[in-house]
Amino acid sequence: MFAGLRTGGVADLDPSPRAMRYTDVGRVRDAAEPVLRLENVTLRYATPDRLITAIHRVSFHMRERDRLILLGPSGCGKSSLLKAVGGFIRPDEGSIRLKGREITRPGPDRMMVFQDFEQLLPWKTVIGNVASALFVSRRWTRAAALERAHAALAKVGLTRCATDYPHTLSGGMKQRVAIARAMAMEPEILLMDEPYAALDALTRRNMQDELLELWRDLPFTLLFVTHSIEEAILIGSRIIVLSPHPGRIRAHYDCDRLDHAAQGGEAFRSLHLRIHELLFTPEGESSCR
Amino acid sequence: MSLNLPLDPAAGRPGMGTDDLAREPVVVLRPRSAWRRLWDSTAFRRAVILLVLALCWEGYGRLLHDPLLFPPLSATLAAMADGVRDGTLLDRTATSLRVLAAGYCAGVVAAIVLTSLAVSTRIGSDLVATLTAMFNPLPAVALLPLALLWFGLGMPSLVFVIVHSVLWPLALNAYSGFLSVPETQRMVGRNIGLRGVAYIALILIPAAFPSILAGLKIGWAFAWRTLIAAELVFGVSARSGGLGWFIFENRNNLQTENVFAGLLTVVLIGLIVDSVFFRTIEALTVRRWGTAAT
Numbered sequence: 001m002f003a004g005l006r007t008g009g010v011a012d013l014d015p016s017p018r019a020m021r022y023t024d025v026g027r028v029r030d031a032a033e034p035v036l037r038l039e040n041v042t043l044r045y046a047t048p049d050r051l052i053t054a055i056h057r058v059s060f061h062m063r064e065r066d067r068l069i070l071l072g073p074s075g076c077g078k079s080s081l082l083k084a085v086g087g088f089i090r091p092d093e094g095s096i097r098l099k100g101r102e103i104t105r106p107g108p109d110r111m112m113v114f115q116d117f118e119q120l121l122p123w124k125t126v127i128g129n130v131a132s133a134l135f136v137s138r139r140w141t142r143a144a145a146l147e148r149a150h151a152a153l154a155k156v157g158l159t160r161c162a163t164d165y166p167h168t169l170s171g172g173m174k175q176r177v178a179i180a181r182a183m184a185m186e187p188e189i190l191l192m193d194e195p196y197a198a199l200d201a202l203t204r205r206n207m208q209d210e211l212l213e214l215w216r217d218l219p220f221t222l223l224f225v226t227h228s229i230e231e232a233i234l235i236g237s238r239i240i241v242l243s244p245h246p247g248r249i250r251a252h253y254d255c256d257r258l259d260h261a262a263q264g265g266e267a268f269r270s271l272h273l274r275i276h277e278l279l280f281t282p283e284g285e286s287s288c289r
Numbered sequence: 290m291s292l293n294l295p296l297d298p299a300a301g302r303p304g305m306g307t308d309d310l311a312r313e314p315v316v317v318l319r320p321r322s323a324w325r326r327l328w329d330s331t332a333f334r335r336a337v338i339l340l341v342l343a344l345c346w347e348g349y350g351r352l353l354h355d356p357l358l359f360p361p362l363s364a365t366l367a368a369m370a371d372g373v374r375d376g377t378l379l380d381r382t383a384t385s386l387r388v389l390a391a392g393y394c395a396g397v398v399a400a401i402v403l404t405s406l407a408v409s410t411r412i413g414s415d416l417v418a419t420l421t422a423m424f425n426p427l428p429a430v431a432l433l434p435l436a437l438l439w440f441g442l443g444m445p446s447l448v449f450v451i452v453h454s455v456l457w458p459l460a461l462n463a464y465s466g467f468l469s470v471p472e473t474q475r476m477v478g479r480n481i482g483l484r485g486v487a488y489i490a491l492i493l494i495p496a497a498f499p500s501i502l503a504g505l506k507i508g509w510a511f512a513w514r515t516l517i518a519a520e521l522v523f524g525v526s527a528r529s530g531g532l533g534w535f536i537f538e539n540r541n542n543l544q545t546e547n548v549f550a551g552l553l554t555v556v557l558i559g560l561i562v563d564s565v566f567f568r569t570i571e572a573l574t575v576r577r578w579g580t581a582a583t
Contacts, residue, residue: 088476106479116473122578123495133481136491167579185481 034061040094069236077247111182120166152184368546385531392451429454455508466500
């Protein structure tokens with residue numbers, strides 16, 4: 001019905017239209033080997049008197065240059081899932097592999113951008129925040145790190161603020177610095193945890209456009225968590241909708257080419273409506289028309 | 290589209306309103322008067338207060354005309370100059386500062402050990418919480434009799450009470466500083482690959498630094514007061530006593546202007562350390578970072 005828009009129920013979870021051949025070691029030999037592969041991941045967390053399952057047997061994978069959105073209501077465990085990919089939480093079951101290697105701890109190959117403005121280190125200048133992250137990861141010398149940091153700041157349009165301390169920046173500027181820091185590290189995958197949720201509507205829209213601009217400039221692999229359907233459709237090339245209590249994959253959509261220009265269009269509104277209905281209809285009832 | 294002239298004259302000249310506004314001169318920046326700017330300077334206002342206080346002191350001292358009870362400022366300053374000239378005041382100050390430095394450093398080291406213990410294990414944190422809750426309200430001077438019993442008259446007893454006065458407030462502040470490091474900053478540190486000592490040195494300590502600095506300041510103030518008070522009780526070990534002893538000795542000799550000179554020295558050193566030393570550190574760190582507590 002809609003070009004470039006494919007929907008599926010719970011049964012249609014595999015985003016890949018290509019058949020994949022598994023070798024004896026279980027690694028995929030394909031032209032585009034998945035960057036990230038989650039298999040039956042279950043996450044639990046403990047409160048003083050009970051063990052709560054936040055994510056229940058979630059599997060998906062991402063290829064290079066994917067912009068995958070985890071969308072769901074609060075409490076669906078989408079942030080926990082992102083933190084698990086970041087290596088901050090170990091899955092209780094299942095496995096998370098980055099380019100075939102099991103994720104056991106946080107690392108600079110999975111840079112994370114948080115919602116919280118406190119993610120910039122207040123004791124370092126803007127340039128210091130970016131450069132020290134590069135230097136600390138030991139992949140660049142001090143001089144090279146500084147040069148890369150300047151280039152990254154120029155990309156997000158913050159060259160003028162390089163020597164300012166973070167507390168003098170606006171919320172949007174702080175998020176831009178965090179994105180510059182993350183991208184300068186050249187991670188295998190960029191993780192973003194509702195990075196624009198605390199911004200005003202105008203800034204948010206600009207930042208969304210900027211992010212897509214950066215992606216067009218130099219495509220990266222992006223895993224993005226949000227609770228905004230609109231943001232999901234705008235930014236994502238694929239959307240995974242999670243249901244809450246416990247977090248499970250509810251549906252999977254392809255939505256490439258739906259950007260701000262397409263926002264008023266039929267395809268955009270139709271997809272928005274579908275996801276909206278899916279999120280606000282209890283599981284079990286049919287949301288398809 | 291109509292070719293007729295519009296009835297509303299303003300509608301025919303849509304730019305008129307804005308043009309008029311642009312032509313009218315608007316003063317955007319207006320320099321404030323020199324006096325206003327001077328009065329807005331905190332340093333100036335404080336200097337005025339100091340001057341007024343000095344005048345009151347001098348005036349009341351002269352009015353009273355009883356140098357035994359209340360010598361005027363001029364007599365106090367003269368006594369101070371004498372003390373500096375013949376070396377006794379400087380000598381006493383140096384003795385006090387030496388003891389203070391030893392005790393302060395020992396207290397800081399003990400606080401570092403205690404805080405490391407508190408942040409690394411749960412039982413360590415319970416231990417530190419219990420100890421600080423117990424000893425923080427206990428005035429250090431109250432331990433002096435015990436210190437005299439254990440260490441005898443002399444420097445070790447003074448160092449002991451100073452350690453006590455620095456250790457608990459510093460450990461308490463540093464520990465709560467480490468606890469309140471934002472989770473996001475911890476995650477950022479681990480994200481860029483920091484672990485172990487590098488993680489503590491590059492993330493935890495700078496993030497907790499505002500609290501650590503507050504602890505150092507409180508510890509300094511406690512230590513300085515404790516030292517002077519302890520020296521008043523017994524300041525003389527061997528030949529040289531400290532500033533507290535200088536004050537006590539001169540009171541016994543009824544040389545009140547020397548007592549005032551000693552007190553003024555105590556105040557001055559306190560002011561210098563607080564508003565020069567700590568203020569400079571603050572200006573270079575927490576104020577620049579925007580993380581100052583006040």
